[in-house]
Amino acid sequence: MGFKLEPTLKSETIGKSEKKGLEKLLKSEINLFGTFFNNKRKEEFYSEIALLLKAGIHLREALELLKTNQNKENLQQFYSQMLDELEAGQSLSEILRIRKEFSEYEQYSVQIGEESGNLVRIVHELATFFVQKNEQRRNLVNALTYPLIILCTAILVVVFMLRMVVPMFEDIFRQNGVELPTITQWIISISNFIKNYGLFILLISALLIILRKTILKIGKLQTKWDYFVLKTPYVGNFIRSVYLAQFTQAMALLTASKVPMLYSIQMVKRMINFSPLQNTLKTMETKMMQGTNLHESFNGNNIFDNKMVSLIKVAEETNQTEFIFEKLNQQYVLEVQQRSKLLATIMEPLIIVIIGIFVGVILVSMYLPMFKLSAVLGG
Structure with missing residues (x-):
């Protein structure tokens, strides 16, 4: 069965109604770091929709229940607008298409589910995708939280x-009038620098953290940063495994939905925001348009390993692409979990050792002149 894949139409999100009064102000959300309909809410959205549709509830009733269960006014308005559009005759995929909160991958996946009669399965798979994506994020946060507390x-x-x-x-x-060793002079210079510019550095650091996404959009900073992270020892392999887990899960869903492989590559390229993987998929897309087989298009990059290339070759020969991508996804999800635990285990003692060296250098640099001071006082 073929599916018509048209370019996604982009439109501005319907503006929020003006909030008045203290009560509405307290209910409103401050979103400094992204859209209010984030991956956590997408996980809840798709999970609840899948559950309700599987129970035999109509899509309109399902959206009505989701709207009723929301405490935030902006979420209630969000679902109200979706209900109005559904009653106007639009399908769920069309409703998702006009909202920038949803990716092209989600829009096409839902469209394919509607056209093939597998909407419940597709929505369930999308829920699973965001469950794993959020779990990976939690694993990373859990792995870094304690070491970062120690570091701070x-x-x-x-x-x-x-x-x-x-x-x-x-x-x-x-x-x-004690003559100071060179190392002591360095430490005193650093101390004076912190005294004069410490507050300025703190403010700049806070500003960089708040505006990091905006700054990374300037020129090719995001691309350079992604490649730098990828080359970082151990951390690079961990980040690579995280994105490969997302890639294989997305490909498993799309191949299960009978989406042509070239369109699958194009959609995943637009969905995953990681420059090394996007550039690799762009190269793969070009090779496949020139007639190259799928497994051959995986060659010649530092993202996909030989194991994946070999398994994809077997999948093509046996027509088991969906099964192979599912198995690869399970392997990479397990690898992410193991690496996140090991990352926390490694970082903690490493940070303690590095900071211990700094403290030791400061103490030694202060105590070295004490010997000369004792000689001066003794004389």
Whole structure:
């Protein structure tokens, strides 16, 4: 069965109604770091829709139930608009298409489900996709939270020593005219730098964190940053596994829906926001348009390993593409879980050792002049 795949029409999201009064202000959400309909809400949306449709409830009734269960006014308006469009005769895929909160991958997947009569399965697979995507994010956050707490605490300790302890020793050495070793002079220079520019650096760092997405959009900074992360020891392999898990799951869903392989590659390329993978898929797309087989198009890049290429070749020969992508997805999901645990295990002692070295250098640099000071006082 063939499917008509048309370019996605982009339109601006329907504006939120003006909020008045303190009660509405308290109900409103502040979204500094992305859309209000994030991956967590997409997981809930697709999971609940799949459950209700499987139970035999009509799509309109399902959306009505979702709207009723929302506490946030913007979400209630969001579902109200979807209901109005559904009653106007639009399909679910058409409703998703006019909203920038949903990706082209989601829109086409739902369209294919509607045309093939497999909407319940497609929506369930989309729910599974976002469950795994959110789980991967949680694994990464869990892996980094404790090491980052240790890192921040250790940095505060080092800054406190440089800002408070080092100046005390500096005053003592200056009053007694002690000649300072080179390492002590360096530490005192760093202390003076933090004293003069510490607040400025803190403000700039906070501003960079808040505006990081906007800054990365300038020129090709996002692409350069993605490639830098990919080349980082161990972390690069971890990030690569995360995106390969997303890629294989998306391909498994699309191949199960009988989407042509070339269109599947094009949709996944637009869906996954990771420059090395996008560029690789773009190269694959060009090769396939020139008549290259799928497994041959996987060759010649640093994203896909030989294991994947070999399995894809077997899948083509046996017509088991969907099965192979599902198995690959399971392997990469397991690999992400294992690497996230190992990442936390490695980072914690590594951070302690590095910060310990910094603290040790500061202490040594302060105690070295003490020997000369004792000689001066003894004389």
